[in-house]
Amino acid sequence: MAAAPVGPGSDVVEHADVQALAFHAHKHHLHAAFVPLTFADRAAAGAWLADVASRVSRSGPGGRAPDERVQVAITGDGLRALGLPPETLDAMPQELMDGMASRARLLGDVVDELDRPVGWSLPAPGRALHALLLLYARTPPARDDLLERELGLLPAGVVAHPSELSDALRDREHFGFADGLSQPYVVGQLKDRLPGQDVIATGELLLGYRNAYGRYPETARLPGVGLPGDDLGRNGTFLVFRKLEQKVGAFWRYFEDQAVALGGGVTADWLAARAMGRWRSGVSLVHAPDVDPAPATPPPGANDFRYVDDDPMKDDRHGLRCPIASHVRRANPRDARGGTPAESLEVVKRHRVVRRGRSYGPAVAPNEAAALSPDADAGRGLYFLALGASIARGFEFIQQTWLTSVGFHGTHRERDVIAGGGPPDGEEPRSLTIPARPVRLRLHGVPRFVHTRGGAYLFLPGLRALAALARWAASPP
Amino acid sequence: MPPPRSTALTVVAPIIPARRDALAAALAEIASDLDGSDGENHVLPLGVLPRTHFIRWVIVDDRARELPPVLAMEANIDGPVDAYLRDLAAVAADGMDRLFGCCVGYPAGGARDVLAFTRWMRRHARRAEAFYCAYRDVPKAQVDNDRKVHDAIREIVDARRAELATLPPRRVMERIRAEVRARAAADGLDLSPQPDDDDRFARAFRRTVAAAVAGGLVALPALLAVAPLAAATLRWKETRDRPAVFPHPVRDRSGLQHDEDFIVQNQLTNVVDVKPGWFRYGLLRAVLYGIDRLARTYYVHGHLGGITSIHFARWVIVPDPRPWRPLARRRHRLLFFSNYDASWESYLGEFVDRAAGGLTAVWSNTEGFPRARWLKEDGADDEEAFKNWARSIQIPTQVWWSGARYSTTQNVIDDVWIRRRMERDLSDQEIEAWLLRL
Known part of the structure; x- marks a missing residue:
């Protein structure tokens, strides 16, 4: 029999027990390093966790943030390596315990005949990935310094893989588009709600709180290490980490070629915006279907829009402004998922994630991208980071049911051409339908611009839980 | 000429225990090469089947190990069953013999003895208590x-x-x-x-409503007389129900997920015991009857009570084969077959999001379902418990074929x-x- 959830009725977030990353994007810490780790020795791993826990950043009210930020997340294999009891491991979500690689086919990644992902370098073949150390600092030297110090503190039994270093945080991803605009507002977060931000329950992000169904999800218990209610989950969340390589040159070359082929004043910018669902500035095509009104920065309210409107001049249910199959519309269909707009918004709120992505590799200006040689068109992309209390209902659902689905909302045999993956190139042409009058336009045989290079599902424990894990691994009761 | 009607054919036959392994091997051979294009499937290349939208074969074992295993065939076909069975005998006699030959009482002459074959199949055909198709009567x-x-x-x-x-x-x-x-x-x-065909279905729906109203009026005195007692009985039973407890997420130990997400659709086979006694059994059948009437006249274009992802689905009751047992100890089982779009997570999510009441009204009459109130309240509202329960009653489907792989x-x-x-x-x-x- 499961113990009653801790603290029903008390939905006041215990920020001091939550790792900062859950509520803070560390936007002032422009430079990040992600260090994959293997626990070669259990006691050493416990000792290291106990040590690093004192440096882990916790959520809290504003003010000047410390110059460094440290977060720690652990994979399903990592929890096993810490020697947690079977009852605890069994109570962790299946997708965490199976690991991201086992879900590659479902996610639309390229797989071999045994469903193993192809083209992954993270973790390196044959190496176990047990934990991820996330380090953030304000400048590259400060980041390198922090990284060096943290690596120096690793005991012999905790082995670091090559570090993954981010590029300086910008508000654009490598294709040149404003990114991260439609973050949800999580009840209990410290920052104010922005216009158009949808409100999701605390329990959609954090374990131990009421979720979108008004329930407290079951969480894993770890007895005998002093956790309140033995609750290992409380104030924790799950982290999806993916390394996505972006072929920026191929992307812009493709859209430039298509624009030339189509003629009639169509530009690469216009076409790429149809695929993305917004202009590079971040302005939605719902607001401005024909030209980008604000090429420089996303204006306030760029995220404040709906697809369905009683006023036919504003309505976009057919996707004549923002194509139904476009990336941002698939990733967050808002009020156009089906049923009434209100029903749709309710359903969509159950499938939202908090994103914490960072780019890696040198930035390239969109107007120079098409000239990149194949050699130079490599080694750049996105560390996709997403947080949520259910990987299956959040990230995987969005990836599988909205982005990768070939029948999303009545589209015909198309996947998201940005992140939808799908079968290997050539097996089934990827296409994008752009609704128009009198007849739609369709891009056919769109190449893959985004290639998954690896990743992991991780548990981002609360501070108490992190200390408890350390205690358990160092000396299980 | 009117189009042939969408038809649900379900054949459920007990397996000869000694032949279970042979049957499983034959099914595995079909599954390895469904349409026979790789030359590996010498049992039954499914591409030859006429007028078939979706078809599957499932070995239903009894988890309590009391009841003999049965082989279930779920076929979604066009037109009358007899003509379909004759066609099966004509194009797939060997395959039918390999599969149903492992079942009790299969005719000695096999499917080539067309009369004996169709008679045997008909005898083991079970009526669908409710049958839904997203594009009803489209052949x-x-x-x-x-x-x-x-x-x-x-x-x-x-x-x-x-x-x-x-x-x-x-x-x-x-x-x-x-x-x-x-x-x-x-x-x-x-x-x-x-x-x-909107008009035809609209007329059928009006007839159904009229019949329901007329029937309701005729039976009104009787209904009023039993309603308080029935409601009290229902509530009493609901408070005494014992929902299954899942202290942690139900692990997929049969590799169900390994078989999912290859084509546009996925399939689901569920089997669960109906709660004992005539009250739950009667209530279940009444609810399914209502759903069936609506599915035949109202939910004919693209959604079943708001669920848009189902191509074909049906509920079939397999009665306890031990009629000598007292009613309270007989185990009638409810089989559910679904052919749906996209992922398991999205399908079950759509159930909870859009049709929790309807499916609670059905499955709260079966064992282990999350606790319901007034037949259709609560129950599947508990998303986590419902998904755990749904995975726990799902069984592997040995052979599943879709005729619309990309739609x-x-x-x-x-x-x-x-x-x-x-x-x-x-x-x-x-x-x-x-x-x-x-």
Whole structure:
């Protein structure tokens, strides 16, 4: 029999027990390093966790943030390596315990005949990935310094893989588009709600709180290490980490070629915006279907829009402004998922994630991208980071049911051409339908611009839980 | 000529215990090469089956190990069962013998003894208590044809887009029509005009409502008399129900997920005991009867109570084969077969999001379901418990074949809608709507 959830009725977030990353994007810490780790020795791993826990950043009210930020997340294999009891491991979500690689086919990644992902370098073949150390600092030297110090503190039994270093945080991803605009507002977060931000329950992000169904999800218990209610989950969340390589040159070359082929004043910018669902500035095509009104920065309210409107001049249910199959519309269909707009918004709120992505590799200006040689068109992309209390209902659902689905909302045999993956190139042409009058336009045989290079599902424990894990691994009761 | 009706054929036959392994091997051989294109499937290449939308074979073992295992075949077909069985005997006699030959009492002459075969199959056919299709009474041949017509239209629009974009809508449609007609003979496309079936279903729905009202009026005194007692009984039973407890997420230990997410659709086979006694059994059948009436007359175009992802689904009751047992100790089992679009997570999510009441009304009459109130309240509202319960009663499906591997329900409905209007005189507004849907 499961113990009653801790603290029903008390939905006041215990920020001091939550790792900062859950509520803070560390936007002032422009430079990040992600260090994959293997626990070669259990006691050493416990000792290291106990040590690093004192440096882990916790959520809290504003003010000047410390110059460094440290977060720690652990994979399903990592929890096993810490020697947690079977009852605890069994109570962790299946997708965490199976690991991201086992879900590659479902996610639309390229797989071999045994469903193993192809083209992954993270973790390196044959190496176990047990934990991820996330380090953030304000400048590259400060980041390198922090990284060096943290690596120096690793005991012999905790082995670091090559570090993954981010590029300086910008508000654009490598294709040149404003990114991260439609973050949800999580009840209990410290920052104010922005216009158009949808409100999701605390329990959609954090374990131990009421979720979108008004329930407290079951969480894993770890007895005998002093956790309140033995609750290992409380104030924790799950982290999806993916390394996505972006072929920026191929992307812009493709859209430039298509624009030339189509003629009639169509530009690469216009076409790429149809695929993305917004202009590079971040302005939605719902607001401005024909030209980008604000090429420089996303204006306030760029995220404040709906697809369905009683006023036919504003309505976009057919996707004549923002194509139904476009990336941002698939990733967050808002009020156009089906049923009434209100029903749709309710359903969509159950499938939202908090994103914490960072780019890696040198930035390239969109107007120079098409000239990149194949050699130079490599080694750049996105560390996709997403947080949520259910990987299956959040990230995987969005990836599988909205982005990768070939029948999303009545589209015909198309996947998201940005992140939808799908079968290997050539097996089934990827296409994008752009609704128009009198007849739609369709891009056919769109190449893959985004290639998954690896990743992991991780548990981002609360501070108490992190200390408890350390205690358990160092000396299980 | 009216179209053939969508038909649910379910055959459930007890397996000879000594033949269970042979049966499993035969099913595995089919599964390794469903349509026989790799030359590995010498049992039953499924591509030859006529008028079949989806078909599956499942070995249903009894987890309590009290009841003999049964082989269930779920076929979604067009037209009468007898004609279909005769066709099966004609094109797949050896395969039928390999599979059903492992079952108790299969005719010695096999499927080549057509009369004995059809009689045996009919004897083991179980009525679907409720049967839903997203495109009711659209025959398989039409699903295929209309998809080809739509594909042809899409190719034409792709190839001629620059030119078409300069024309007024009516001219665009005329151009498309002329080009499709020119291809029709060579590509074997059927463009013959066809009416919409909305009116027919609307009439059937009105008849159903009228019958329900009339029946309700006739039975009103009796209903009023038993209603308080029935309601009290229901609540009393609900408070005493014992929902299954899942202290942690139900692990998929049978590799169910390994078989999922290869094509547009997935399948689901559930088996669960009906709660003992006549009250729950009667209530379950009444609820399913209501769903069946609605599915035949109202939910005929694309959704079942708001769930858009199901192509075909049915509920079948397999009665306890031990009639000598007292009623309270007999185990009637409820089988549920679904052929749905997209992922398990999205399908179950759609259940909870859009139809929690309806499915609680069905499955709260079965063992282990999350606690319900007033038959349809609570229950599946507990999303986590419901998904755990649903995974816990799901069983592996040994052979599953889809005849529409790349089409969602909405795709099929669009294809049919577009084809039906191809050769019609449409208003300007209708033409705009038609073009928007390509």
